[in-house]
Amino acid sequence: MQQELNDFMDEQKIAIEQELHYRLTNLDIPERLKDSMLYSVEAGGKRLRPVLLLAAHRAYSHGSDAPFGPAIALEMVHTYSLIHDDLPAMDNDDVRRGQSTNHKKYDEATAILAGDALLTYSFEMIAGDPGLTDNQKASITTSFTQASGPKGMVAGQILDMKAEDREITLDELEHIHILKTGALLRFAVSTGAYLGGADSGQIRHLDTFAYYLGLIFQVQDDILDVTGEAEKLGKPVGSDAVNDKNTYPKILGLDGAIRKKFDYVKQAKEALNQAGAKSTYLSMLTDYFSTRDY
């Protein structure tokens, strides 16, 4: 089962990266802007969001083409959010995925503009996708703005900043993660399923599934910062505690965080069972999210 998921993830990752490369290298724009956009988009990563979108599509589709337009739009928006998050005024990070952050490699102004450009261009990936009907384009664009904008990811970022210097409750922590990380994951799952032909009842269950999947992703991130191996993670462990960050282990203890994770996994799988998916990739991805070691 693990091998089957690995093969699926590798295959999708390659296709996603080819699409991203093609869409960006063919842009007729100033070189410095293009270079800085490509630099961050091609910095690697697991491409979990577009993989999830394509897995959700596969779970319902009867042979319709894989929706690469929305999938790469999603990865572009994720990348823009990392570039802006890393800026000195935000998290002030110099290194991401083992290489200089965008503003260290180029400069702050270029990083701000590269993020703005990726965000804007992502909407063209949807509106200009010949594989989508006009009705699908309008529907997906609306849910995409809701997931990534002031009602979704951007709201999560501002709440996260405001929570930095104080103790927060588990409810508050979950609320921040559901917006900051969860909104894009929910968009991934519901959009893939919608384009694959899932009905509205199935999509409702999938949205519950993706809600918990986002929390699983985050609690495992926090757990790995305590128990992970720096070499595998590509970053030092224990930095959350040093920086006194609001994490699951801080609020619940390590054992409590692990118990919480298994509770989330149970809830995610219950919702998934009710959603009538044809394939098992979403179930396998749930296990992957909860057991990953990097």
Place this chain on the structure above:
Amino acid sequence: MQQELNDFMDEQKIAIEQELHYRLTNLDIPERLKDSMLYSVEAGGKRLRPVLLLAAHRAYSHGSDAPFGPAIALEMVHTYSLIHDDLPAMDNDDVRRGQSTNHKKYDEATAILAGDALLTYSFEMIAGDPGLTDNQKASITTSFTQASGPKGMVAGQILDMKAEDREITLDELEHIHILKTGALLRFAVSTGAYLGGADSGQIRHLDTFAYYLGLIFQVQDDILDVTGEAEKLGKPVGSDAVNDKNTYPKILGLDGAIRKKFDYVKQAKEALNQAGAKSTYLSMLTDYFSTRDY
């Protein structure tokens, strides 16, 4: 004629500002984010871009509803670009329109996120507009991303930055302005006319018109920095020369810049004459752009 244009502009401005206020105050999002978005959106200004869109609509429409969705999307994107442009890493401006810039009033991180939020939310104003068909939504979203993203305004911003420390030619100066300012003005005119029912030949002439209108806007900006009154402009005059900025008067001399402006006005009106507009607002706006004293 002047009074007729003033009445039209005032009337549209009031309607645009009501729409903007309504769309933003009704957002259920974190207060600090909403405040900072509203702060910059409601900082005033002439709302020239949405007014131009509505004027172009009026020039062809046979009574169809005014397209406020795309009009306010345009003003949101213009506002986001000002917020990000003012950041310390970009132009580092403390004051705009007589009040503190967004990052001085709030902080840099909030200003970055408020800009990101306005940009993202602007696409919802189009995709969620009940007055547009799905086909219109897809078409307008595509041209909006092209005007505001890496092929349009963002390209102009990066080229402008790169040109800061060297002498440039008139061709380069025009190229930067056409992207940085012109792209959104061309979107305004072509989108308004398209939704008003102009045919593709008319829209082609209007695009030429808007191309020159963008240059008229910019050359007048440069001229006012030499000949204007600080009180009316709400900012000191002569700052372009002090900062050794690339301007029309620097390249052509003041008289040369004024001659260039009249050349642009002639070209703009020729194109407009061929575009078969029903109303005279676009022609009156051309005179307004070229003679405004603030």
